[in-house]
Amino acid sequence: MSVNFELQAEPRADQGKGASRRLRRAGKLPAIVYGAGKEPVAVTLDHNTVWLSLAHEAFYSHILTLKVNGKSERVILRDLQRHPVKQMVLHMDLQRVTEDQALKVHVPLHFINEESCVGVKTGGGMLSHQAVEVEVECLPKDLPEFIEVDVADLNVGDSLHLSQIRLPEGVSIVALAQGPDHDLSVVSVLKTRGGSAAEESEAEGEGEA
Secondary structure (H helix, E strand, C coil), X not given: CCCCCEEEEEECCCCCHHHHHHHHHCCEEEEEEEECCEEEXXXXXXXXXXXXXXXXXXHHCCCEEEEECCEEEEEEEEEEEECCCCCCEEEEEEEECCCCCCEEEEEXXXXXXXXXXXXXXXXXXXXXXXXXXXXXXXXXXXXXXXXXXXXXXXXXXXXXXXXXXXXXXXXXXXXXHHCHHHCCEEEEEEXXXXXCXXXXXXXXXXXXX
């Protein structure tokens, strides 16, 4: 089910390290909004509201609603600076979205049918994930919350590459436009050290013969 994120923001005139520290002590989060041919605008957000939103995977690849002085803008999260020790966000970059301009966004991969994967269930193999997200390009209306990768038919030794991912209509993978050398593996089934049960049984049979 799709989640809608709405952020309430206030314009800020004071900028610089000192001003940002004062805002953080007051539970506020400094941010910048830019793009869509408009001037960048410095704003503040409620830190706790943003922190709770960050617990949702979709927040990072979703189109967000930003309200400033009663006016709404559609934005995406472009950069996030976290405190190296504390559970605190130091700054956010938000990019405005326009309906006719394609976006490049990192979208999470959801691997499905892992429990019924042939190479794991009957081959004794082990799934190895080489990627957990992929950068896609699409119009805002086509932006997926996540992309499913079906691993049911993978056998031991098989790999599934970027070009084999089934994409929603209107969505393309950025890396594939850079040539075949960028068609990287996202998941594979590795042979475990002990081998499969079938292989062990076969080996025992040969030893008895």
